[in-house]
Amino acid sequence: MSAIDPRLLEILVCPLCKGPLVYRREAGELLCRGDRLGFPVKDGIPVMLEEDARKLPPEEEIG
Numbered sequence: 001m002s003a004i005d006p007r008l009l010e011i012l013v014c015p016l017c018k019g020p021l022v023y024r025r026e027a028g029e030l031l032c033r034g035d036r037l038g039f040p041v042k043d044g045i046p047v048m049l050e051e052d053a054r055k056l057p058p059e060e061e062i063g
């Protein structure tokens with residue numbers, strides 16, 4: 001699995017709330033704490049679309 005370019009990661013924000021994202025490299029996901037959404041990362045490219053995002057279950061912690 002290819003990682004996101006760190007420079008890209010620095011400028012990425014949540015498309016909904018414009019808040020910071022948490023990058024989970026192992027899961028290949030970018031998580032928004034505020035919206036509790038997980039955006040998939042495909043081949044190192046973040047897919048910042050609400051319709052493609054995973055809704056995080058309430059018990060899932062965002063670290």
Ligand SMILES: [Zn+2]
Nearest residue numbers: 014017032035
């Ligand atoms: Zn958000």
